[in-house]
Amino acid sequence: MVKMTFQDALLDATTLEMARDDSVFVYGIGAPDHKNIFGTTTGLVEKFGENRCLETPLAEDSMTGFGLGAAMNGMRPIHVHIRMDFVLLAMNQIVNMLSCASYGSCGKLKAPMVIRAIIGRGWGQGYQHSKTLHSYFSHIPGLKVVLPTTPSDAKGLLTSAIRDDNPVIFIEHRWLYFAEEDVPEGDFSIPLGKGKVLREGNDLSIIATSWMNIEAMEAAKMLKEYHGVEVEIIDPRTIAPLDEEIILSSVRKTGHCIVADNDWSFSGFGAELSALVAEKAFDSLKKPVTRIGFEHTPCPTVRKLENAFYPNAKTIVRAVEEKLGLPKSDLSSQDLFSHERKFKGPF
Amino acid sequence: MVKMTFQDALLDATTLEMARDDSVFVYGIGAPDHKNIFGTTTGLVEKFGENRCLETPLAEDSMTGFGLGAAMNGMRPIHVHIRMDFVLLAMNQIVNMLSCASYGSCGKLKAPMVIRAIIGRGWGQGYQHSKTLHSYFSHIPGLKVVLPTTPSDAKGLLTSAIRDDNPVIFIEHRWLYFAEEDVPEGDFSIPLGKGKVLREGNDLSIIATSWMNIEAMEAAKMLKEYHGVEVEIIDPRTIAPLDEEIILSSVRKTGHCIVADNDWSFSGFGAELSALVAEKAFDSLKKPVTRIGFEHTPCPTVRKLENAFYPNAKTIVRAVEEKLGLPKSDLSSQDLFSHERKFKGPF
Amino acid sequence: MSSLSLDLYKKLFLSRAAEECIMKYYHEDDMKTPMHMSMGQEFIPAAVCQALGERGQIFTSYRSHAPYLCRTDDVEGFFGEMYGKISGPMRGKGGSMHLSNPDLGHMCASAIVSSLIPVVVGAAWANKMKNTDKIAAVFFGDGAVDEGCFWESMNISALMQTPALFICEDNGLAVHTSKRQRQGYKNLPDIIRHFDVHVITSKSTDAEEIHGLVKEAMDVIDKTQKPVFMHLECYRYLEHVGVYEDFDAGYREKEESWYDSGALRVQRQRLLDQGMDEKDIVQLEQEIETRVENALMAAKAEKFPEDDELYEGVFYG
């Protein structure tokens, strides 16, 4: 084990896989420049040469098709996007082409491609640099979708994503980049499609995605402190294929469920989680599922409104209090996470 | 009232609005050609001239931006796509640009644009010509999303969509084109955001979108015939903004809900409907909501597998029987809809 | 008589015979798949596939009957797919618009216009990285070049020097819309010449002439790893989709000159000029026709896939 940040973990997984398999390569706008996609591609050019860590023209759509073609011919491309919003330019290649490359050849061709997309917030991103959109990908048969929360998961899941013979959309919240923990050294993978209990508890289940797990962990601390309530937190990690069982057994145990999805709620992945739980753990539910997500507006730039736009640990605490019929605790002394503690812009 | 098919109703609404307001224009690949988008643009060039019914280069992305720019400067564009799948090329313009044109100018600019997209199935469309994707649009704040089922609704809702000062995604199932019913003549609009009870009943609520309403109506007949069961069918018509109340009051009345969405279920709009009902009509639900949708695979071409891919009236009958604990009726004599027999009514 | 001339004629005749057979049986409505016919344009795929031979990795649009047959010679699988039967290379899941048989060099087809152009850039780049002798080639129309991804792909391919073969089959139409209604420039090849791409153009319908140009392209690729853009004019005999003529629709005239210079006619005359006996040609033609008809009948008689095949191939392996 060695202490690593989330971004180090991503770089570690990438470096190891590139060393192990010379068909793996990384490309994307800015991949080999000196900023190195928040340090997640540092040293790749030096170690593996310019043909394995490539700069590209600004052409998200065609560069996705490029990856698909390379994958069909035996390569394992990792396409990096510094903002999820830019992936919208590539929806045709992802949804109409990549997702069905195997089906469209009756299983003869494969498309082992990883698309890394960074999501996140803060510091004036605004409505064109703040989208998550994981529901878009999870909706499409043939795509796998991963949203790691911890550095270990980042390493283990990225390794599996690279080794997978299918297209994997790998979604990273930029605030997680500074998280640090002990991560297994060397070869380490975590199977796609397995969720994780981030925190055990018997009183209520919180199913959270990506950054919302951090908020949920904060909320759990407050709930224990103020109410002695023990919430269980489930991080599905891979949302397609989804580990239904880990979610359902938690809810069957606690009888209560809050879904905290890192996205707009309406018609989003949070709806899938809420529907799943209500359909398949119906008899265990003592109260309806509560969904927490972004406010249903484009994301504003100014910090004050941005703070109103995003749900946080307090939002979760309030939802738990309401569901369990607890009095509202005084949270005024609680400091919410602010990325300035780690991070000073610009970008 | 005059008997009209669904496509006539669309043409009627378009023609009337173009006559009423000369900022309205129609454009898209094939819009003015002799096939006239299944007859929904017939005569527009002759009546209004070449500048109001435009052919375009194959450039879905930029032609969407084109519409946005024209809308900002006072026009009311209607952009037609003969397949929803092609709209995937325009996701950037729709999601990153069109949806937030008003927000992005602090409410000063408007983007009154209609995007008509045809969905559907049959006759070897395969996995690149069969997508629905309404959940993609309903997920995004700032977009309105309409899926009419009947000719009257097609006319009334398209009229409202054209008059609306916001972007509206208007989704038409091609099998509906042959439906025929009495439609109000002349000026006729139906407000966006209002659902409709297609059939009244007390035993179970079916919330269906687009073509699935037709299957639900067929199923309702069989259920009445075989079991004396009266299902209620709710067509939300506009899914964003969604008429929650009409859905919830039906479920509160019947205590049972089946969601039949014309799309893949996982992470789709069906999930939103199921989640909504379970969250807000929790206490009325006697059983969990059942979701019906496409099989979670790309759509195959051969008719036999296509029939296995799409749910139909029988799927709904079986789901109702299971939910209500009824014996399986013998449906072998029931003929399923096939578009080779063009569809007339029931509306 | 040269074996090249004969091989080309066989390919041309096979494609034509297969499509004539489709026309003969389509009305029965058992081939439930939208037909975008190659008829009139076969000389391009025939020449390209003949020249590339086993080196060719073919990517096509929905208009892929001739490329498929010329590359794979798999008439039996072809009709299997048209009828949606398990004898099709995709066991019926693909149909006419999605022919794919990578084992035989026909990689895949896409019904989304222009969407395989960037894919072939990546495929070619992989070939370069892996040092294979394969040549990735993509067929697309004059409508596809309207799409942004065509231009992105020209740029990327020129920049990265990916040894791809871009074949623009310019039949002057996208569905019913002429180039004049879609293009704000006069001459596409003249534009592409500004990119670091080798450009070849032709208006000829002579398969053998085109074959020579493809050989030139292969030479460029082998010597320089440069991408090659071939702009080849042609004429669509039938409606955009379907098995009939539609000259009565009024969007274009029937241009007799294209039929006079039709590739099959030219190539057949060449064989005669080269001394092949008329009756040998006729016999060859009959053999092909019989093979085609038998393949169609066999496909009719084949089984449909089982319903549980629906989920096969969603994920690889």
Added chain:
Amino acid sequence: MSSLSLDLYKKLFLSRAAEECIMKYYHEDDMKTPMHMSMGQEFIPAAVCQALGERGQIFTSYRSHAPYLCRTDDVEGFFGEMYGKISGPMRGKGGSMHLSNPDLGHMCASAIVSSLIPVVVGAAWANKMKNTDKIAAVFFGDGAVDEGCFWESMNISALMQTPALFICEDNGLAVHTSKRQRQGYKNLPDIIRHFDVHVITSKSTDAEEIHGLVKEAMDVIDKTQKPVFMHLECYRYLEHVGVYEDFDAGYREKEESWYDSGALRVQRQRLLDQGMDEKDIVQLEQEIETRVENALMAAKAEKFPEDDELYEGVFYG
């Protein structure tokens, strides 16, 4: 001294002073918005906005400080937006990357590279249909031209003859990536000349010279309704985003010649040559600086929007 020369200098100086003021206060971390500075490139927006005047409908990228100030002269709103205050034209919802003030002719900005290029094609077309005297103009960089939608837009605009003004500010870089690493061709304007578009190019940093070229463009638009593509070379003084230089990062050299020929210097000298007194210039400069500093201070003192404004403007009206 000509009023044109003076007006241009005022615009140049205003943009520069505003950005210098940003540099001065940015470290306080109260302007929480990513700054893509115009510094070094101001002569282009100054010339364009001066020439277009009230006729101009400006669409920009995230790099829009100079276009915004040159078009609107709204320094107060500008700083309001930088600080996210209700005095900003978007009441803080937009920030540096999304300046929009349609009432003053700055239509909107987009942080998605190239995405306003097609929008301006449509805006120009509407102007043509409605017979207004407005001219829709879009600013974009040499990175934007990599994107397919740039090429689609050139084609559409040429085809439909939409009287749009396309202004490519070619600073040679997309973030840290040079054109050489992104473009598989030598000369963009030479390619665009093949489209039915009027092309104007310049390497000059002289705002007055560019102003003349924009007047030429307007003439073409007024006489022929033809779109005009202006390719203008320039030099970014600072890092891609942020308020510092980053020549130490190693991706490019500091090129002194661009500073020597800097537009402010050139234009100031012109005023002197035209007989304007040094001290009048200094006074003018001081007035502008004071105005800028006051605007910044006023913005600091302003209110943030109320939380319930979050939902305002999601739908129009």
